[in-house]
Amino acid sequence: MSVQSWTFVLVAASFTLYIGIAIWSRATSTKDFYIAGAGVSPLANGMATAADWMSAASFISMAGLISFMGYDGAVYLMGWTGGYVLLALLLAPYLRKFGAFTVPDFVGDRYYSQTARIVAVVCAIFISFTYVAGQMRGVGVVFSRFLEVDVETGVYIGMAIVFFYAVLGGMKGITYTQVAQYCVLIFAYLVPAIFLSLLITGNPVPQLGFGDVDQASGISLLERLNGLHQELGFSEYTSGTKSRLDVFFITAALMVGTAGLPHVIIRFYTVPRVRDARxxxxxxxxxxxxxxxxxxxxxxxxxxxxxNSVSEVPYAQVPEWFTTWEGTGLLSFEDLNGDGRIQFVGPDASTANELTVDPDIIVLANPEIAGLPNWVIGLVAAGGLAAALSTAAGLLLVVSSAVSHDLLKRSIMPEITERGELVAARISAGAAVLVAGYLGINPPGFVAQVVAFAFGLAAASFFPVIILGIFSKRTTREGAILGMVSGITLTAAYIAYFTLIHPELNNADNWWFGISPQGIGTVGMLLNFAITLTVSQFTPEPPPEVQQLVEMIRVPKGAGAVHEISA
Amino acid sequence: MSEQPSQGSAGYGPDSSTRARATEYWRRNIRYVGMLLVVWFVVSYGFGIIAVEPLDTVTVPGTGFPLGFWFAQQGAIYVFVALIFVYVFLMNRLDREFDLQEEDDV
Incomplete structure (x- = not known):
């Protein structure tokens, strides 16, 4: 079978599975819709969280970026995993004990303030929409490359699927679909990796294989790659080029941003007990x-x-995948010295580089470059779609609950009935899908930059306020609001200045202390902590019932009971 | 918080001895969190970033990995996973010791 037929079969089979699960797990109450009835097992929730968290960026872009960044790629690897330690130790158990439906719920109640709640709603919606636009775009790209439909048609198909299970099933439908999507995406990621590891090093475990001996040259693979890099004028693969300070700040911003992202945090409301959350x-x-x-x-x-497959190869003899990807515009060759061969070289080489490769194609093109069977290529397409759709659904739920629960139920019309709220939740989920689809088809020209916003904002706004809300009883409403606003403002202004207003100045010479816009969220977070703590010292302490609430969330006993009544 | 009668349902009565136990429970929790976060910081920011160059002069035995590079791209992640499970174990033990564990039939 051809690549296209395999892709079609595998994508259609996985979509049928998702729709089947959605029909089986319909939501019947707001508790089902927002937090899957708080009845998800820790293992299933772990899998759903993994699919929720790993987006098109993790599946499609990350390995490609690392392959161009070498050691510096560690900012993503450590940054996007280390945040879970913070979640487990500092956030998840306490938020589960608190037993709310959303993140603004916690902020509004802990800081006894509608203003704080509304600030949190605005942050949650903004963070989620910037993120979701990129996911819908990812869906469109996979469809257009592998099934040869328009990017737009691809986005419509993706919207229809997400609409179906998010609107029908809410968090319950999303959770069990995400479990299936995790299985699809991890299988699709591991199969080509194992093939490649076997081909290159003979070791079936990729994690060990890339530290093993390269069978072609007989020396260690990393040593061989460093050697190739030196020959071609790239910097050493295992050393990287960013300053240590910048690596430090970017890693911290991504870690803390992860722990502050609302669609990740709410996943830990869905388990029955505090210890299940941990x-x-x-x-x-x-x-x-x-x-x-x-x-x-x-x-x-x-x-x-x-x-190995392009360097110094005559252009007339390039492999088939090269031509296919040239057609997408993501790979381009210009024969600057007119010798008819491809010079793929780094900044330190004596000749000019003639090949431009978009890092996003690496994972998708990898199986073709290595000449793996057609079904593996189709599998990668299905995996990329699973990653993008599962994240999009999780984000859309945050938007929907922020509108129907935080804005309607908790702020504008508290007398709304359970049924009314569920209808409102479905309508806002549907509307959110339409907005996301629009953004996917007409992406703002700066999608990559706004995703950096999402992390910076989450790090500089939610994280300090939630941590202090749990660990310091003395933190006041005034402190939290001023802290959130100043953290966001600093981070947003710095990112906007270097990416939107003066992109030509965006280099290490102009950055504060060499900290890139990607790492500025860490500075925003520190500012938020400093301001919240200082202002709290000079404002009246929180009312006694709020201090009791903080004492209550610090001990696990009684989480089940709280839920029985709050639902 | 009007519709969530969670205030005061901390699993403790108002008398001072149980309050003292709650304070002790929290103090122990903070100590565990502190210890684990030190490890978290050392393996990622310490070994993976600050000390990466000196560590890179050593190769992980039996492989081609420079040690600092390995921590930054593999080792730190394994340690992160282990830290969470250690915390789960320590806290489950602490919950039992202070009789704060949750009912099984939720």
Missing amino acids: LSVGWALVFIALLYTTAPAVAVFARTNLI
Whole structure:
């Protein structure tokens, strides 16, 4: 069977599975719709969290980025996993004990303030929409490359699927669909990685394979790759080029941003008990680590294969995948010295580089570059779609609950009935899908930059306020609001200045202390902590019932009872 | 918080001895969290970023990995997973010791 037929069969089979699960797990109450009835087992929730968290960026882009960044790729690997330690130790158990439906719920109640609640709603909606636009775009790209439909048609198909299970099933439908999507995406990621590892090193475990001996040259694969890099004028693969300080700040911003993202946090409301919340973060990280420890191996295999298959090859004899990807515009060759051969070289080389490769194609093109069977290529397409759709659904639920629960039920019309709220939740989920689809078809020209916003904002707004809300009884409403607003403002202004207003100045010479816009969220977070703590010292302490609430969330006993009544 | 009668349902009565136990429970929790976060910081920011160059002069035995590079791209992640499970174990033990564990039939 051809690549296209395999892709069609595998994508259609996985979509049928998702729709079947959605019909089986319809939501019948707001508790079902927002938090899956708080009845999800820690293992299933861990898997769903992993699929929720790992987006098109993790599945499609990350290994490609690492293969171009070498050591510096560690910012993504550590940054996007280390945040789970913070979640398990500092956030998840307490938020589960608190027993709310949304993140603004916690902020509004802990800080006894509608203003704080509304600030949190605005942050949650903004973070989620910037993120979701990229996911819908990812769906469109996979469809257009592998099934040869328009990007727009691809986005419509994706919207229809998400609409179906998010609107019908809410969190319950999303959770069990995400479990299936995790299985699809991890299988699709591991199969080509194992093939590549066997081909290059003979070791079936990719995590060990990329530290093993390269069968073609007889020396260690990393040594061989460093050698190739030196020959071609790239910097050494295992050393990287960013400043240590910038690596430090970017890693911290991604870690803290992860722990502050609302669609990740609400997943820990869905388990029955506090200890399940702790355990469930552990399972989530196990499932995430399976992909995240494989990614750097894929990066090394892909980098070696790419160099070996294009460097100094006559353009007339390029392999078929080269021509296919040239057609998408994501790969381009310009014969600057007119010798008819491809010079793929780095900044330190004596000749000019003639090949431009978009890092996003690495994972998708990898199986073709290595000449793997057609079904593996189709599988990668299905996996990319699973990653994008599962994240999109989780984000849309945050938007829907922010509108129907935080804005309607808790702010504008508190007398709304359970039925009315459920209808409102479905309508806002449907509307959110339409907005996301629109953004996917007409992406703002700066999608990549706004995704950096999402992390920076989450790090600089939610994280300090939630932590202090739990660990310091003395933190006041005034402190939290001023802290959130100043953290967001600093981070947003710095990112906007360097990416939207003066992109030409966006280099290490102009950055504060060499901290890139990607890492500024860490500074915003520190500012938020400093301001919240200082202002809290000079404002009246929180009312006694709020202090009792903080004492209550610090001990696990009684989480079940709270839920019985709050639902 | 009007519709969530969660205030005061901390699993403790108002008398001072149970309050003292709650304070002790929280103190122990903070100590565990502190210890684990030190490890978290050392393996990622310490070994993976600050000390990466000196560590890279050593190769992980039996492989081609420079040690600092390995921590940054593999080792730190394994340690993160282990830290969470250690915390789960410590806290389950602490909950039992202070009789704060949740009912099984939720």
